[in-house]
Amino acid sequence: MTDLFKKHIEKFIVINEEEFSEVLSFFQVEQVQKKQNLMMEGQVCKYHYFVLRGCLRKFFVNEKGIEQTTEFAIENWWLTDNKAFEQRLPTEFFIQAVEPSEVLRIDNLSQEQLLQAFPKMERYFRFIYQRAFAASQMRIKYLYGLSKEAFYHHLNEQHPEFVQRMPQYLIASYLGFTPEYLSEIRKKFSS
Amino acid sequence: MTDLFKKHIEKFIVINEEEFSEVLSFFQVEQVQKKQNLMMEGQVCKYHYFVLRGCLRKFFVNEKGIEQTTEFAIENWWLTDNKAFEQRLPTEFFIQAVEPSEVLRIDNLSQEQLLQAFPKMERYFRFIYQRAFAASQMRIKYLYGLSKEAFYHHLNEQHPEFVQRMPQYLIASYLGFTPEYLSEIRKKFSS
Numbered sequence: 001m002t003d004l005f006k007k008h009i010e011k012f013i014v015i016n017e018e019e020f021s022e023v024l025s026f027f028q029v030e031q032v033q034k035k036q037n038l039m040m041e042g043q044v045c046k047y048h049y050f051v052l053r054g055c056l057r058k059f060f061v062n063e064k065g066i067e068q069t070t071e072f073a074i075e076n077w078w079l080t081d082n083k084a085f086e087q088r089l090p091t092e093f094f095i096q097a098v099e100p101s102e103v104l105r106i107d108n109l110s111q112e113q114l115l116q117a118f119p120k121m122e123r124y125f126r127f128i129y130q131r132a133f134a135a136s137q138m139r140i141k142y143l144y145g146l147s148k149e150a151f152y153h154h155l156n157e158q159h160p161e162f163v164q165r166m167p168q169y170l171i172a173s174y175l176g177f178t179p180e181y182l183s184e185i186r187k188k189f190s191s
Numbered sequence: 192m193t194d195l196f197k198k199h200i201e202k203f204i205v206i207n208e209e210e211f212s213e214v215l216s217f218f219q220v221e222q223v224q225k226k227q228n229l230m231m232e233g234q235v236c237k238y239h240y241f242v243l244r245g246c247l248r249k250f251f252v253n254e255k256g257i258e259q260t261t262e263f264a265i266e267n268w269w270l271t272d273n274k275a276f277e278q279r280l281p282t283e284f285f286i287q288a289v290e291p292s293e294v295l296r297i298d299n300l301s302q303e304q305l306l307q308a309f310p311k312m313e314r315y316f317r318f319i320y321q322r323a324f325a326a327s328q329m330r331i332k333y334l335y336g337l338s339k340e341a342f343y344h345h346l347n348e349q350h351p352e353f354v355q356r357m358p359q360y361l362i363a364s365y366l367g368f369t370p371e372y373l374s375e376i377r378k379k380f381s382s
Contacts, residue, residue, distance in 0.1 A: 082325035122313035129320035134273035136327035
Protein backbone atom coordinates (compact mmCIF):
# COMPACT_ATOMS: atom_id res chain seq x y z
CA MET A 1 0.00 0.00 0.00
CA THR A 2 2.96 2.32 0.69
CA ASP A 3 3.77 1.86 -3.00
CA LEU A 4 1.21 4.56 -3.70
CA PHE A 5 3.36 6.99 -1.70
CA LYS A 6 6.49 6.03 -3.67
CA LYS A 7 4.65 6.62 -6.94
CA HIS A 8 3.46 9.97 -5.67
CA ILE A 9 6.99 11.05 -4.72
CA GLU A 10 8.22 9.89 -8.14
CA LYS A 11 5.90 12.37 -9.83
CA PHE A 12 8.25 15.08 -8.57
CA ILE A 13 11.68 13.63 -7.81
CA VAL A 14 13.82 10.57 -8.56
CA ILE A 15 14.05 8.18 -5.62
CA ASN A 16 15.41 4.62 -5.48
CA GLU A 17 14.13 1.67 -3.39
CA GLU A 18 16.74 2.09 -0.67
CA GLU A 19 16.11 5.81 -0.28
CA PHE A 20 12.36 5.29 -0.26
CA SER A 21 12.64 2.68 2.45
CA GLU A 22 14.63 5.15 4.57
CA VAL A 23 12.16 7.95 3.86
CA LEU A 24 9.34 5.64 4.89
CA SER A 25 11.02 4.94 8.24
CA PHE A 26 10.09 8.50 9.31
CA PHE A 27 6.39 7.61 9.01
CA GLN A 28 3.93 5.34 10.77
CA VAL A 29 1.09 3.54 9.03
CA GLU A 30 -2.27 3.95 10.75
CA GLN A 31 -5.54 2.10 10.13
CA VAL A 32 -8.54 4.31 10.77
CA GLN A 33 -12.18 3.35 11.24
CA LYS A 34 -15.00 5.23 9.61
CA LYS A 35 -15.92 8.31 11.74
CA GLN A 36 -12.77 7.93 13.86
CA ASN A 37 -11.20 11.27 14.83
CA LEU A 38 -7.52 11.61 14.02
CA MET A 39 -7.39 15.10 15.47
CA MET A 40 -9.78 17.07 17.67
CA GLU A 41 -10.30 20.77 18.32
CA GLY A 42 -8.15 21.98 21.21
CA GLN A 43 -5.50 19.25 20.83
CA VAL A 44 -2.00 20.13 19.73
CA CYS A 45 -1.81 19.29 16.01
CA LYS A 46 0.78 16.52 15.98
CA TYR A 47 0.57 14.88 12.56
CA HIS A 48 0.62 15.48 8.84
CA TYR A 49 -1.40 12.76 7.08
CA PHE A 50 -1.00 11.18 3.64
CA VAL A 51 -3.96 9.07 2.54
CA LEU A 52 -3.08 5.62 1.15
CA ARG A 53 -6.68 4.40 1.01
CA GLY A 54 -10.00 5.92 2.01
CA CYS A 55 -11.00 9.47 2.75
CA LEU A 56 -10.49 12.03 5.52
CA ARG A 57 -12.22 15.32 6.06
CA LYS A 58 -11.30 18.38 8.07
CA PHE A 59 -14.01 20.44 9.72
CA PHE A 60 -14.67 22.92 12.49
CA VAL A 61 -17.74 23.36 14.63
CA ASN A 62 -19.24 26.80 14.06
CA GLU A 63 -21.04 29.06 16.55
CA LYS A 64 -24.35 27.36 15.81
CA GLY A 65 -22.82 23.96 16.64
CA ILE A 66 -22.81 22.87 13.00
CA GLU A 67 -19.90 20.92 11.51
CA GLN A 68 -18.45 22.98 8.67
CA THR A 69 -16.26 20.82 6.39
CA THR A 70 -13.39 22.81 4.85
CA GLU A 71 -11.28 20.08 3.18
CA PHE A 72 -11.35 16.48 2.03
CA ALA A 73 -8.37 14.21 1.37
CA ILE A 74 -8.62 11.05 -0.71
CA GLU A 75 -5.80 8.80 -1.96
CA ASN A 76 -2.54 10.73 -2.67
CA TRP A 77 -3.64 13.80 -0.73
CA TRP A 78 -2.01 15.33 2.33
CA LEU A 79 -4.05 16.75 5.18
CA THR A 80 -3.41 18.65 8.39
CA ASP A 81 -3.98 22.04 10.00
CA ASN A 82 -0.73 23.45 8.61
CA LYS A 83 -0.53 26.50 10.86
CA ALA A 84 -1.00 24.47 14.04
CA PHE A 85 1.24 21.68 12.72
CA GLU A 86 4.18 23.97 11.95
CA GLN A 87 3.85 25.93 15.20
CA ARG A 88 2.86 22.92 17.34
CA LEU A 89 -0.25 24.73 18.52
CA PRO A 90 -3.71 23.52 19.54
CA THR A 91 -5.89 23.25 16.45
CA GLU A 92 -9.32 24.74 15.80
CA PHE A 93 -10.24 21.79 13.56
CA PHE A 94 -11.20 18.12 13.63
CA ILE A 95 -9.85 15.54 11.20
CA GLN A 96 -12.16 12.54 10.82
CA ALA A 97 -12.26 9.48 8.57
CA VAL A 98 -15.19 9.51 6.13
CA GLU A 99 -14.42 5.92 5.04
CA PRO A 100 -12.33 3.15 6.62
CA SER A 101 -8.87 4.46 5.76
CA GLU A 102 -5.19 3.70 5.77
CA VAL A 103 -2.89 6.67 6.25
CA LEU A 104 0.75 7.53 6.68
CA ARG A 105 1.41 10.00 9.46
CA ILE A 106 4.50 12.02 10.33
CA ASP A 107 5.04 14.42 13.23
CA ASN A 108 6.58 17.86 12.84
CA LEU A 109 10.01 16.97 14.26
CA SER A 110 10.25 13.85 12.06
CA GLN A 111 9.24 15.82 8.98
CA GLU A 112 12.03 18.31 9.72
CA GLN A 113 14.52 15.46 10.31
CA LEU A 114 13.38 13.80 7.07
CA LEU A 115 14.06 17.02 5.17
CA GLN A 116 17.49 17.37 6.78
CA ALA A 117 18.36 13.77 5.94
CA PHE A 118 16.92 13.90 2.40
CA PRO A 119 17.17 17.48 1.07
CA LYS A 120 15.64 16.32 -2.20
CA MET A 121 12.38 15.81 -0.32
CA GLU A 122 12.31 19.64 -0.02
CA ARG A 123 11.45 19.65 -3.72
CA TYR A 124 8.67 17.10 -3.19
CA PHE A 125 7.10 19.07 -0.33
CA ARG A 126 7.64 22.36 -2.16
CA PHE A 127 5.42 21.01 -4.95
CA ILE A 128 2.86 19.65 -2.46
CA TYR A 129 2.45 23.01 -0.72
CA GLN A 130 2.68 25.00 -3.96
CA ARG A 131 -0.21 23.07 -5.55
CA ALA A 132 -2.23 23.04 -2.35
CA PHE A 133 -1.84 26.81 -2.09
CA ALA A 134 -2.73 27.27 -5.76
CA ALA A 135 -5.93 25.21 -5.28
CA SER A 136 -6.71 27.20 -2.16
CA GLN A 137 -6.36 30.51 -4.02
CA MET A 138 -8.92 29.33 -6.58
CA ARG A 139 -11.17 28.05 -3.79
CA ILE A 140 -11.18 31.51 -2.19
CA LYS A 141 -12.14 33.00 -5.56
CA TYR A 142 -15.11 30.61 -5.79
CA LEU A 143 -16.14 31.35 -2.20
CA TYR A 144 -16.31 35.05 -3.08
CA GLY A 145 -17.46 34.85 -6.64
CA LEU A 146 -19.89 31.97 -7.06
CA SER A 147 -23.42 31.50 -5.78
CA LYS A 148 -23.92 28.35 -3.72
CA GLU A 149 -25.69 26.72 -6.63
CA ALA A 150 -22.90 27.62 -9.08
CA PHE A 151 -20.33 26.32 -6.55
CA TYR A 152 -22.11 22.97 -6.48
CA HIS A 153 -22.23 22.73 -10.28
CA HIS A 154 -18.57 23.67 -10.45
CA LEU A 155 -17.64 20.92 -8.00
CA ASN A 156 -19.78 18.43 -9.91
CA GLU A 157 -18.11 19.32 -13.21
CA GLN A 158 -14.55 19.34 -11.87
CA HIS A 159 -14.79 16.28 -9.62
CA PRO A 160 -17.81 14.15 -10.60
CA GLU A 161 -16.39 10.93 -9.13
CA PHE A 162 -15.64 12.63 -5.87
CA VAL A 163 -19.20 14.01 -5.60
CA GLN A 164 -20.55 10.50 -6.32
CA ARG A 165 -18.27 8.92 -3.72
CA MET A 166 -18.99 11.24 -0.79
CA PRO A 167 -22.13 11.11 1.39
CA GLN A 168 -24.37 13.95 0.29
CA TYR A 169 -24.63 15.54 3.76
CA LEU A 170 -20.84 16.01 3.67
CA ILE A 171 -20.92 17.59 0.23
CA ALA A 172 -23.55 19.95 1.66
CA SER A 173 -21.32 20.62 4.69
CA TYR A 174 -18.39 21.41 2.37
CA LEU A 175 -20.46 23.76 0.24
CA GLY A 176 -21.82 25.49 3.32
CA PHE A 177 -25.49 24.69 2.94
CA THR A 178 -28.08 22.32 4.38
CA PRO A 179 -28.62 18.78 3.04
CA GLU A 180 -32.21 19.84 2.18
CA TYR A 181 -30.96 22.70 0.01
CA LEU A 182 -28.49 20.40 -1.76
CA SER A 183 -31.28 17.93 -2.42
CA GLU A 184 -33.37 20.72 -3.98
CA ILE A 185 -30.51 21.82 -6.24
CA ARG A 186 -29.88 18.24 -7.34
CA LYS A 187 -33.55 17.75 -8.25
CA LYS A 188 -33.53 20.99 -10.24
CA PHE A 189 -30.27 19.96 -11.92
CA SER A 190 -31.42 16.47 -12.91
CA SER A 191 -34.84 17.55 -14.19
CA MET B 192 16.59 47.52 -1.74
CA THR B 193 17.30 43.91 -2.79
CA ASP B 194 18.86 43.52 0.68
CA LEU B 195 15.34 42.97 1.97
CA PHE B 196 15.12 39.86 -0.22
CA LYS B 197 18.45 38.54 1.10
CA LYS B 198 17.26 39.02 4.69
CA HIS B 199 14.02 37.21 3.85
CA ILE B 200 15.90 34.24 2.36
CA GLU B 201 18.15 34.17 5.44
CA LYS B 202 15.13 33.57 7.65
CA PHE B 203 15.01 30.08 6.17
CA ILE B 204 18.42 29.14 4.74
CA VAL B 205 22.08 30.15 4.90
CA ILE B 206 23.23 32.04 1.83
CA ASN B 207 26.45 33.98 1.23
CA GLU B 208 26.95 37.20 -0.78
CA GLU B 209 28.18 35.42 -3.89
CA GLU B 210 25.31 32.93 -3.93
CA PHE B 211 22.78 35.68 -3.33
CA SER B 212 24.16 37.70 -6.19
CA GLU B 213 23.77 34.66 -8.47
CA VAL B 214 20.26 33.98 -7.16
CA LEU B 215 19.37 37.60 -7.82
CA SER B 216 20.50 37.31 -11.44
CA PHE B 217 17.38 35.17 -12.11
CA PHE B 218 15.16 38.14 -11.23
CA GLN B 219 14.41 41.55 -12.67
CA VAL B 220 13.66 44.62 -10.57
CA GLU B 221 10.55 46.50 -11.66
CA GLN B 222 9.31 49.93 -10.58
CA VAL B 223 5.53 50.13 -10.56
CA GLN B 224 3.28 53.16 -10.47
CA LYS B 225 0.22 53.37 -8.24
CA LYS B 226 -2.74 51.68 -9.98
CA GLN B 227 -0.49 50.14 -12.65
CA ASN B 228 -1.53 46.61 -13.65
CA LEU B 229 1.21 43.99 -13.48
CA MET B 230 -1.14 41.28 -14.71
CA MET B 231 -4.57 41.38 -16.34
CA GLU B 232 -7.39 38.85 -16.63
CA GLY B 233 -7.02 36.76 -19.78
CA GLN B 234 -3.23 37.20 -20.04
CA VAL B 235 -0.90 34.27 -19.52
CA CYS B 236 0.40 34.58 -15.96
CA LYS B 237 4.12 35.12 -16.54
CA TYR B 238 5.58 36.32 -13.26
CA HIS B 239 5.89 35.59 -9.57
CA TYR B 240 6.37 38.87 -7.65
CA PHE B 241 8.24 39.63 -4.46
CA VAL B 242 7.51 43.07 -2.98
CA LEU B 243 10.57 45.11 -1.99
CA ARG B 244 8.60 48.30 -1.32
CA GLY B 245 4.96 49.24 -1.60
CA CYS B 246 1.85 47.14 -1.93
CA LEU B 247 0.17 45.01 -4.59
CA ARG B 248 -3.30 43.54 -4.63
CA LYS B 249 -4.85 40.70 -6.55
CA PHE B 250 -8.50 40.90 -7.57
CA PHE B 251 -11.04 39.53 -10.01
CA VAL B 252 -14.03 41.23 -11.55
CA ASN B 253 -17.21 39.45 -10.51
CA GLU B 254 -20.42 38.95 -12.51
CA LYS B 255 -21.76 42.29 -11.31
CA GLY B 256 -18.62 44.04 -12.60
CA ILE B 257 -17.30 44.67 -9.08
CA GLU B 258 -13.60 44.28 -8.25
CA GLN B 259 -13.29 41.60 -5.58
CA THR B 260 -9.87 41.78 -3.87
CA THR B 261 -8.65 38.35 -2.73
CA GLU B 262 -5.05 39.07 -1.64
CA PHE B 263 -2.66 41.85 -0.72
CA ALA B 264 1.13 41.72 -0.73
CA ILE B 265 3.29 44.23 1.16
CA GLU B 266 7.06 44.14 1.75
CA ASN B 267 8.45 40.57 1.99
CA TRP B 268 5.36 38.97 0.47
CA TRP B 269 5.15 36.96 -2.72
CA LEU B 270 2.19 37.28 -5.08
CA THR B 271 0.94 35.60 -8.23
CA ASP B 272 -1.90 33.41 -9.50
CA ASN B 273 -0.06 30.20 -8.60
CA LYS B 274 -2.19 27.84 -10.66
CA ALA B 275 -1.86 29.92 -13.83
CA PHE B 276 1.83 30.62 -13.09
CA GLU B 277 2.77 26.95 -12.72
CA GLN B 278 0.73 25.84 -15.72
CA ARG B 279 1.48 28.94 -17.83
CA LEU B 280 -2.24 29.52 -18.36
CA PRO B 281 -4.30 32.67 -18.82
CA THR B 282 -5.25 34.06 -15.42
CA GLU B 283 -8.68 34.99 -14.07
CA PHE B 284 -7.14 37.72 -11.90
CA PHE B 285 -5.61 41.18 -12.04
CA ILE B 286 -2.53 42.22 -10.05
CA GLN B 287 -2.36 45.96 -9.47
CA ALA B 288 -0.13 48.29 -7.43
CA VAL B 289 -1.95 49.93 -4.52
CA GLU B 290 1.05 52.19 -3.81
CA PRO B 291 4.11 53.15 -5.90
CA SER B 292 6.07 49.92 -5.58
CA GLU B 293 9.36 48.21 -6.28
CA VAL B 294 9.15 44.49 -6.96
CA LEU B 295 11.32 41.58 -7.96
CA ARG B 296 9.82 39.41 -10.67
CA ILE B 297 10.75 35.97 -11.91
CA ASP B 298 9.17 33.95 -14.71
CA ASN B 299 8.26 30.27 -14.38
CA LEU B 300 11.18 28.93 -16.42
CA SER B 301 13.71 31.08 -14.52
CA GLN B 302 12.23 29.97 -11.18
CA GLU B 303 12.69 26.35 -12.23
CA GLN B 304 16.26 27.06 -13.44
CA LEU B 305 17.00 28.86 -10.17
CA LEU B 306 15.84 25.80 -8.21
CA GLN B 307 17.95 23.51 -10.38
CA ALA B 308 21.02 25.71 -9.93
CA PHE B 309 20.45 26.29 -6.19
CA PRO B 310 18.66 23.24 -4.71
CA LYS B 311 18.77 24.90 -1.30
CA MET B 312 16.27 27.45 -2.62
CA GLU B 313 13.78 24.53 -2.66
CA ARG B 314 13.76 24.83 1.14
CA TYR B 315 13.13 28.57 0.94
CA PHE B 316 10.22 28.19 -1.48
CA ARG B 317 8.90 25.18 0.45
CA PHE B 318 8.52 27.46 3.49
CA ILE B 319 6.99 30.26 1.40
CA TYR B 320 4.29 27.99 -0.02
CA GLN B 321 3.78 26.09 3.25
CA ARG B 322 3.06 29.29 5.18
CA ALA B 323 0.98 30.79 2.39
CA PHE B 324 -1.11 27.61 2.31
CA ALA B 325 -1.45 27.58 6.11
CA ALA B 326 -2.68 31.19 6.07
CA SER B 327 -5.05 30.33 3.25
CA GLN B 328 -6.53 27.42 5.23
CA MET B 329 -7.30 29.77 8.13
CA ARG B 330 -8.70 32.34 5.69
CA ILE B 331 -11.14 29.76 4.35
CA LYS B 332 -12.22 28.98 7.92
CA TYR B 333 -12.96 32.68 8.51
CA LEU B 334 -14.82 32.97 5.21
CA TYR B 335 -17.11 30.13 6.33
CA GLY B 336 -17.26 30.80 10.02
CA LEU B 337 -17.23 34.53 10.67
CA SER B 338 -19.85 37.16 10.00
CA LYS B 339 -18.63 40.06 7.86
CA GLU B 340 -18.46 42.25 10.94
CA ALA B 341 -16.45 39.66 12.91
CA PHE B 342 -14.14 39.24 9.91
CA TYR B 343 -13.41 42.97 9.94
CA HIS B 344 -12.69 43.00 13.68
CA HIS B 345 -10.46 39.96 13.27
CA LEU B 346 -8.46 41.70 10.52
CA ASN B 347 -8.21 44.84 12.63
CA GLU B 348 -6.91 42.91 15.62
CA GLN B 349 -4.45 40.76 13.68
CA HIS B 350 -3.11 43.43 11.32
CA PRO B 351 -3.94 46.93 12.67
CA GLU B 352 -1.09 48.66 10.78
CA PHE B 353 -2.16 47.04 7.56
CA VAL B 354 -5.77 48.19 7.99
CA GLN B 355 -4.50 51.73 8.72
CA ARG B 356 -2.21 51.70 5.67
CA MET B 357 -4.73 50.53 3.07
CA PRO B 358 -7.41 52.71 1.46
CA GLN B 359 -10.70 51.82 3.13
CA TYR B 360 -12.49 50.95 -0.14
CA LEU B 361 -9.87 48.21 -0.69
CA ILE B 362 -10.33 46.82 2.80
CA ALA B 363 -14.06 46.72 2.00
CA SER B 364 -13.31 45.00 -1.32
CA TYR B 365 -11.16 42.40 0.48
CA LEU B 366 -13.83 41.72 3.09
CA GLY B 367 -16.48 41.41 0.41
CA PHE B 368 -18.72 44.32 1.38
CA THR B 369 -19.47 47.85 0.26
CA PRO B 370 -17.44 50.88 1.47
CA GLU B 371 -20.68 52.21 3.00
CA TYR B 372 -21.14 49.08 5.09
CA LEU B 373 -17.52 49.23 6.27
CA SER B 374 -18.00 52.86 7.24
CA GLU B 375 -21.06 51.87 9.33
CA ILE B 376 -19.17 49.11 11.12
CA ARG B 377 -16.24 51.42 11.87
CA LYS B 378 -18.60 54.03 13.36
CA LYS B 379 -20.27 51.38 15.51
CA PHE B 380 -16.85 50.05 16.53
CA SER B 381 -15.38 53.42 17.49
CA SER B 382 -18.44 54.66 19.43
